[in-house]
Amino acid sequence: MIQARSISLKEYNTFHIDVNALYSFFCISEAYAREVVKLSKSEEKKIVVLGGGSNMLFTRDVEDILLIMQNKGIDILNETADNVFVKAAAGEIWDDFVAFCVEHHYGGIENLSLIPGTVGAAPVQNIGAYGVEVKDVIAEVETLDTETGEKRIFKQNDCSFGYRDSIFKNKLKNSCVILSVTFKLSKHPRLELSYGNLNKEISQKEPTVADVREAVIRIRESKLPNPEKCPNAGSFFKNPIISADLYLRLKENYPNLVSYPTEKGKVKVAAGQLIDLCGFKEMKENGVGVHKNQALVLVNYDNADGQSILRFSEKIQAKVFETFGIHIEREVNVY
Numbered sequence: 001m002i003q004a005r006s007i008s009l010k011e012y013n014t015f016h017i018d019v020n021a022l023y024s025f026f027c028i029s030e031a032y033a034r035e036v037v038k039l040s041k042s043e044e045k046k047i048v049v050l051g052g053g054s055n056m057l058f059t060r061d062v063e064d065i066l067l068i069m070q071n072k073g074i075d076i077l078n079e080t081a082d083n084v085f086v087k088a089a090a091g092e093i094w095d096d097f098v099a100f101c102v103e104h105h106y107g108g109i110e111n112l113s114l115i116p117g118t119v120g121a122a123p124v125q126n127i128g129a130y131g132v133e134v135k136d137v138i139a140e141v142e143t144l145d146t147e148t149g150e151k152r153i154f155k156q157n158d159c160s161f162g163y164r165d166s167i168f169k170n171k172l173k174n175s176c177v178i179l180s181v182t183f184k185l186s187k188h189p190r191l192e193l194s195y196g197n198l199n200k201e202i203s204q205k206e207p208t209v210a211d212v213r214e215a216v217i218r219i220r221e222s223k224l225p226n227p228e229k230c231p232n233a234g235s236f237f238k239n240p241i242i243s244a245d246l247y248l249r250l251k252e253n254y255p256n257l258v259s260y261p262t263e264k265g266k267v268k269v270a271a272g273q274l275i276d277l278c279g280f281k282e283m284k285e286n287g288v289g290v291h292k293n294q295a296l297v298l299v300n301y302d303n304a305d306g307q308s309i310l311r312f313s314e315k316i317q318a319k320v321f322e323t324f325g326i327h328i329e330r331e332v333n334v335y
């Protein structure tokens with residue numbers, strides 16, 4: 001018999017926003033998720049899914065059903081000469097899963113070490129870091145439809161993966177529960193070391209996936225704020241992709257603008273630099289500010305509530321637009 005609990009979410013989101021969830025359920029299995037879907041139908045309540053809360057901003061109490069994913073299990077399904085197919089339950093901690101794969105010398109996700117959160121959330125925004133996106137190793141995503149209660153398998157091509165985006169983050173937001181993800185990993189990995197200072201951080205002549213994981217962890221720990229000490233939800237905005245024309249015009253006034261070419265002749269600019277150039281590193285309001293090493297990360301310095309963080313983020317968006325004519329899109333999910 002499943003039982004709803006009313007809990008504070010302070011320890012269930014990395015901004016440490018203290019809101020209440022009135023009907024929360026800790027999902028430990030597929031059968032449990034099915035029971036919750038049935039209940040949501042009979043009670044006529046929506047389901048909101050939560051993993052580790054590291055990409056969420058809560059601005060109010062949750063009156064919908066909150067399904068907190070804690071189902072566990074890692075299974076090796078199949079092996080070929082070159083690849084291994086590994087299925088991981090949605091509630092597994094992402095970085096524990098990366099550690100498992102690295103220990104077994106399975107390559108493909110070592111650059112994604114130390115990203116907070118759960119396996120089930122990884123496809124939602126197609127997590128990415130240091131030149132790798134998780135879409136490249138996802139074989140399929142197993143889901144439960146919260147409307148029909150039916151199971152649906154999404155093959156990689158069905159997921160509409162994009163830059164920090166997928167079908168689960170927009171069209172199917174809050175209408176399916178991801179139960180597990182199956183990854184196609186490599187037994188003979190080609191390491192991706194071209195991003196930033198990753199190569200410099202690795203001293204070994206013939207690095208392994210374990211060496212890459214260690215280097216990524218070192219870089220992240222030296223630069224990015226640990227949410228336990230400094231509550232945050234990672235990059236608050238996506239890096240905007242702008243036209244080459246606009247980029248060239250901006251470059252005249254801002255010659256040091258960082259940029260990266262993308263497909264179709266467009267240019268990715270670093271949202272953190274735009275925010276920094278608008279002077280936000282010096283500013284704090286109602287306990288909210290940006291991080292000193294990376295202005296893309298908003299920090300809850302002093303028990304701010306979700307509304308204050310949201311308002312501060314909107315102020316940043318408006319100023320960046322006024323200064324550069326660029327709309328920076330939110331990456332974090334607001335409730």
Ligand code: FAD
Nearest residue numbers: 049051052053054055117118120121127128129178233234
């Ligand atoms: P949550 O925050 O709980 O949920 C995020 C969204 O996914 C919500 O909309 C939720 O409803 C949905 N969701 C979660 N689980 C499921 C499920 N099982 N089924 C259906 N929907 C679900 N992200 C990157 O891409 N790259 C990084 O390098 C990175 N670094 C970070 C560093 C820090 C310090 C922090 C705090 C965050 C960082 N993030 C990064 C953002 C975040 O960690 C990832 O987006 C992560 O995948 C979120 O996982 P989560 O379990 O915490 O998801």
Ligand code: NAP
Nearest residue numbers: 128129130131194195196223224233234235239260270294
């Ligand atoms: P960084 O290295 O200071 O770089 C700043 C931005 O420039 C990054 O966001 C990155 O875009 C882009 N960039 C840098 N080198 C690039 C290259 N060689 N090719 C293409 N784009 C490049 O960034 P950071 O803050 O320390 O983060 C390091 C990595 O971790 C980045 O990949 C970042 O996305 C990821 N990260 C993500 C989050 C999150 O919440 N989403 C939080 C922390 C870190 P990309 O973001 O497109 O890579």
